[in-house]
Each structure stands twice: as structure tokens, then as C-alpha cells.
Amino acid sequence: MCRFPSAISGLFVLALTGFNAAAADTPKQAAYYGYGEQATAEQISGWDIDVRPDGKGLPPGSGSVEDGEYLYEEQCAECHGSFGEGEGQFPVLAGGEGSLQDARPQKTVGSFWNYTSTLWDYIHRAMPFTQPESLSDDEVYAVTAYVLYLNELVEDDFVLTQQNLAEIKLPNEANFVPDPRPDVHNTRCMKNCRDPKKITIMSEAPQYIPDPTILEETPQTSAGSVVYLQSCALCHDRGLGGAPTIGNAAQWSGRVSQGTEVLYNHAINGYQGELGMMPAKGGFVQLSDDEVKAAVDYIMELSQ
Numbered sequence: 001m002c003r004f005p006s007a008i009s010g011l012f013v014l015a016l017t018g019f020n021a022a023a024a025d026t027p028k029q030a031a032y033y034g035y036g037e038q039a040t041a042e043q044i045s046g047w048d049i050d051v052r053p054d055g056k057g058l059p060p061g062s063g064s065v066e067d068g069e070y071l072y073e074e075q076c077a078e079c080h081g082s083f084g085e086g087e088g089q090f091p092v093l094a095g096g097e098g099s100l101q102d103a104r105p106q107k108t109v110g111s112f113w114n115y116t117s118t119l120w121d122y123i124h125r126a127m128p129f130t131q132p133e134s135l136s137d138d139e140v141y142a143v144t145a146y147v148l149y150l151n152e153l154v155e156d157d158f159v160l161t162q163q164n165l166a167e168i169k170l171p172n173e174a175n176f177v178p179d180p181r182p183d184v185h186n187t188r189c190m191k192n193c194r195d196p197k198k199i200t201i202m203s204e205a206p207q208y209i210p211d212p213t214i215l216e217e218t219p220q221t222s223a224g225s226v227v228y229l230q231s232c233a234l235c236h237d238r239g240l241g242g243a244p245t246i247g248n249a250a251q252w253s254g255r256v257s258q259g260t261e262v263l264y265n266h267a268i269n270g271y272q273g274e275l276g277m278m279p280a281k282g283g284f285v286q287l288s289d290d291e292v293k294a295a296v297d298y299i300m301e302l303s304q
Contacts, residue, residue: 049125053115055166062161063142065149071139072146075128078234084108084150088230094150097171110151114176116168120144130240141165224298227291231284236299242276244303252303263300267292 051057073082081087084094096106105112109119124140126132135143145160148168154160160168228236228246235243244251255263268289270280281287 049121051117051121051124053117053166055117055162058117058120058162058165059137060162061137061141062159063138063140063145064159065142065145065154065156067139068142068144068146068149071135071143075135076143078237079129084147093147100172100175108151109147110153110171112172113170114173116144116148116165116170119147120165123147130235222294222298223291224294224296224301227287227295228298231282231287232295232299235282242273243278246299247302249303252300256300256304260296260300263296264289264293267296 049057077087079087079090080093084092086092092106092108094108094110096108096111099106099111107113113119120140123135123143124133124137127143128134141160141162144165145154145158148154148160149156149158153168153170233246234240236246239245244255266278268281271278281292
């Protein structure tokens with residue numbers, strides 16, 4: 001699931017090393033191209049972080065369910081829920097067994113994923129959401145062990161290690177089958193090519209359109225609070241990445257003094273500050289400008 005980027009990076013590194021090896025063997029080529037250098041083992045190791053289902057690629061280390069619980073509550077629960085139930089629009093990690101044939105299947109680690117190595121690899125390269133690759137190898141083992149525990153795949157005293165990870169089989173692994181379709185390659189056209197206007201597109205992947213934020217104002221919640229909880233709280237509740245925390249008037253005073261329009265502009269279009277950066281719309285590009293402004297108004301109401 002998350003191995004495609006690493007495959008690309010691996011090919012990129014191989015291309016670099018292969019090119020430079022050829023250039024070293026052929027002085028004329030080296031003089032002709034005039035750039036590049038042999039990739040070192042250290043440089044390659046920075047890209048070579050993918051993990052195979054059989055465990056190859058895993059670094060030495062271990063982590064217990066007990067240690068993983070503390071790390072999960074600190075680093076993961078805000079998005080994924082204390083029991084893997086998911087918060088807001090963030091993915092559910094546990095449950096959903098037997099739901100894959102339902103009209104709305106719940107695709108979790110326990111109900112859908114195929115390999116334990118995929119779980120380890122995803123946590124290692126992409127989590128936590130605001131600080132990817134900040135966990136140590138032992139911490140990744142521990143969080144992986146706890147997510148397996150939430151799916152009732154291991155016991156509460158289990159310790160996940162480099163040696164036993166590949167032995168943990170996810171329930172849906174057998175339902176994944178190889179793609180039987182053959183690889184088909186077109187011959188590159190250099191002359192007398194077909195007229196593009198006469199080429200018929202038989203099918204194409206539909207454009208991905210994120211679900212819109214549901215703004216339902218009630219006596220208990222405002223439209224801005226809904227957007228904030230779903231899209232902003234991850235950073236502004238805890239000050240991740242240098243984000244000012246909601247309710248901290250001292251942190252917001254300098255920003256407020258610049259005026260509301262400046263705050264709107266920074267939130268909508270993004271901003272690089274001294275302590276951190278604000279991605280455009282917090283990274284949630286499906287939000288409308290009005291929704292972002294509503295969230296800013298909500299933050300300001302509680303932070304002055």
C-alpha cells in the first residue's frame with residue numbers, strides 16, 4: 001500500500017548508481033554529461049527503507065504492546081481514537097471484521113490490510129501526521145504492536161521484534177490475489193505517429209474529490225468549531241510544528257495585531273513563520289475559503 005514511493009526512490013537510486021558506473025567505465029560519457037557522482041552507501045541507505053512481507057528490510061529492534069499504548073495515546077489517539085475507532089475524518093484502525101462485503105465496508109488493519117510489514121512501513125515513513133519519520137525504530141515496533149493488539153491479533157504482553165514480525169498474519173491476507181493482467185508496453189512513436197484526435201479514450205480513472213466538510217451549526221457548536229475540530233485541532237490543540245495553541249492569548253496577540261484579513265490570508269494561502277509553517281488551508285484543500293475563515297474566527301474568539 002505504501003511501497004510505491006519507495007519503489008520509485010529505489011529505481012531513482014539505481015538509475016543514479018547505474019549511470020555513474022557506466023560513466024566511470026567510459027571517460028567520453030563522463031566528459032559528455034559532466035555531472036553526477038557515485039552514490040555512497042550512506043546516501044542509498046536514506047532511501048532504502050522499504051520493508052517486504054517476509055520481513056526483509058526491517059531494522060533491528062523491538063517494542064511491546066505496553067510501551068506502544070503510551071506512545072499511541074501521545075502520538076496517534078488524537079486522530080485515530082484511543083481504541084482505533086478514528087476521530088473525525090481520520091482513518092479507523094481497528095474493527096470492521098466481516099464488513100468487506102457490506103455496502104459501506106470498514107477497511108481497517110484487522111479487516112482489510114494484507115501484511116503486517118505494510119503497517120510497520122507506513123508508521124515508519126509517514127507517521128505521526130505532523131512529524132513523519134520522527135519515531136525511533138523501537139517506537140515503531142511498539143506502536144505497530146499496539147495497533148495489532150487493538151485488532152485482537154496479539155496478546156497484551158506481546159513484544160514485536162525484527163524476528164517475529166513476519167510471523168504475524170493479518171486475517172485478510174489470503175484474499176489478496178496477484179494481478180493476472182499482462183504488462184503491455186507501447187512502441188515509442190518517433191515519426192508518422194497516430195493523430196491524437198483519432199485516439200479514443202475507452203476509460204479513465206475518476207477524479208478524486210474529497211468529501212466536503214459538513215457545516216451544521218447547532219446551539220452547542222458553531223460552523224467554525226466544526227471545521228476546527230476536523231481540520232485544525234491536530235496542530236493547534238498541542239502546538240505541533242510551531243503552531244500557536246488555541247486559547248493562548250500571548251501566542252496569538254502578535255498575530256491578531258496584524259488584522260483579521262492577514263490571518264485569513266495566511267490560513268487560506270499558507271505562511272512560513274519563524275517557528276514553523278502553516279500549509280495552505282492546513283493541508284485540507286477541500287475546504288472553502290469561507291470554511292477556513294470560520295475556523296479562524298472560532299480560534300480568535302477563544303484566544304483573545
